[in-house]
Amino acid sequence: MEYASIPGVSTPASRVGLGTWAMGGTQWGGTDDDESVRTIHAALDLGVTLLDTAPAYGFGHSEEVVGRAIAERGGRERVVVATKVGLEQRGDGVIRNSSRRRIFEEIEVSLRRLRTDYIDLYQVHWPDFDTPYEETAQALLDLQRAGRIRAIGVSNYSIEAMERFRRVAPLASAQPPLNLFERQALEDIVPWCRANGLATLTYGALCRGLLTGGMREDTRFEGDDLRKTDPKFQPPRYAQYLQAVQRLAQFARERYGKGVLPLAVRWVLDQPGVTVALWGARHPGELEPLRDVVGWSLDSEALAYTDSVVNESVRDPVGPEFMAPPERRPEEPDEQPVAPV
Numbered sequence: 001m002e003y004a005s006i007p008g009v010s011t012p013a014s015r016v017g018l019g020t021w022a023m024g025g026t027q028w029g030g031t032d033d034d035e036s037v038r039t040i041h042a043a044l045d046l047g048v049t050l051l052d053t054a055p056a057y058g059f060g061h062s063e064e065v066v067g068r069a070i071a072e073r074g075g076r077e078r079v080v081v082a083t084k085v086g087l088e089q090r091g092d093g094v095i096r097n098s099s100r101r102r103i104f105e106e107i108e109v110s111l112r113r114l115r116t117d118y119i120d121l122y123q124v125h126w127p128d129f130d131t132p133y134e135e136t137a138q139a140l141l142d143l144q145r146a147g148r149i150r151a152i153g154v155s156n157y158s159i160e161a162m163e164r165f166r167r168v169a170p171l172a173s174a175q176p177p178l179n180l181f182e183r184q185a186l187e188d189i190v191p192w193c194r195a196n197g198l199a200t201l202t203y204g205a206l207c208r209g210l211l212t213g214g215m216r217e218d219t220r221f222e223g224d225d226l227r228k229t230d231p232k233f234q235p236p237r238y239a240q241y242l243q244a245v246q247r248l249a250q251f252a253r254e255r256y257g258k259g260v261l262p263l264a265v266r267w268v269l270d271q272p273g274v275t276v277a278l279w280g281a282r283h284p285g286e287l288e289p290l291r292d293v294v295g296w297s298l299d300s301e302a303l304a305y306t307d308s309v310v311n312e313s314v315r316d317p318v319g320p321e322f323m324a325p326p327e328r329r330p331e332e333p334d335e336q337p338v339a340p341v
């Protein structure tokens with residue numbers, strides 16, 4: 001495993017972090033807790049130290065599973081627990097709420113679920129346009145000073161929002177989406193973080209499973225699985241993404257003797273400014289390819305080739321915007337539509 005440091009966090013962070021969204025169950029067609037705990041233990045055995053979770057993942061369930069897995073294994077101080085704050089449940093979905101009141105409520109519940117008395121990295125999940133960034137930043141600074149959290153991060157924030165935020169509180173990290181098919185962050189967030197000393201935890205390394213090489217045109221998703229509505233998984237566009245994956249898989253095999261999944265994760269890790277790539281998994285066996293991710297890197301020719309494959313195959317690209325939760329409207333709080341995280 002490769003390790004990096006996150007400002008303010010004493011435990012070294014593995015450069016591949018385990019994402020636990022699917023372990024929450026909702027939006028991923030259900031989940032098996034015992035299997036999830038085994039997956040977390042398998043990740044720790046493979047040298048993963050960073051676990052990324054959020055209260056919004058299964059409305060607390062993912063945090064509970066992470067808390068249970070760490071408690072059963074022991075060694076809390078060897079794990080970087082990265083969770084989030086600032087989304088509030090409304091019906092079957094969430095709205096954004098990063099008010100001071102909300103943050104102080106959420107931290108207590110998260111600490112209880114995670115069975116710990118501190119959080120290593122506490123990240124604002126989505127910008128809340130109805131709460132001044134300064135209010136959110138001050139609340140988190142107060143929690144940091146009280147020792148409840150070690151470092152402060154944000155996710156899905158613009159550069160302008162981060163600039164405002166860090167006039168009040170030190171920002172250790174940002175969490176934008178980044179994978180071979182979703183590269184916007186390389187144009188703005190990642191270079192800005194690199195220039196300003198922030199770590200980046202980039203999410204969706206496998207583009208919600210698309211880059212595993214296991215998806216087919218006739219793959220069906222069950223229950224509330226968000227890929228039923230993810231625009232990348234809808235025909236006719238889906239076929240373009242699958243064609244790109246097929247070509248990338250051939251390249252990975254012929255050039256490196258590896259699968260497309262290690263290539264996809266390596267591609268993220270090799271981008272200047274990326275600290276940690278988050279890989280979502282909920283079955284121990286899914287982490288097997290991790291061994292093929294570390295100890296090598298893509299050269300400039302390979303990086304250029306992967307770019308050309310994506311640009312040629314995906315003629316009608318679409319980003320990850322469908323995941324954005326609705327904004328809060330304080331004047332009509334109960335009439336807001338709700339959406340998945």
Ligand code: NAP
Pocket residue numbers: 018019020021022028052053125155156175202203204205206207208209210212214261278279280281282285286287288289323
């Ligand atoms: P991802 O890493 O792009 O893909 C995860 C999915 O890929 C898994 O759930 C699994 O699907 C499949 N998979 C993983 N390894 C596999 C293997 N070896 N073989 C076959 N399939 C495999 O997805 P993600 O969960 O969206 O992103 C990773 C993490 O980033 C999340 O868990 C979360 O911590 C974070 N995230 C943050 C935000 C944010 O707003 N800050 C948004 C999205 C994600 P199955 O479970 O169906 O097997």
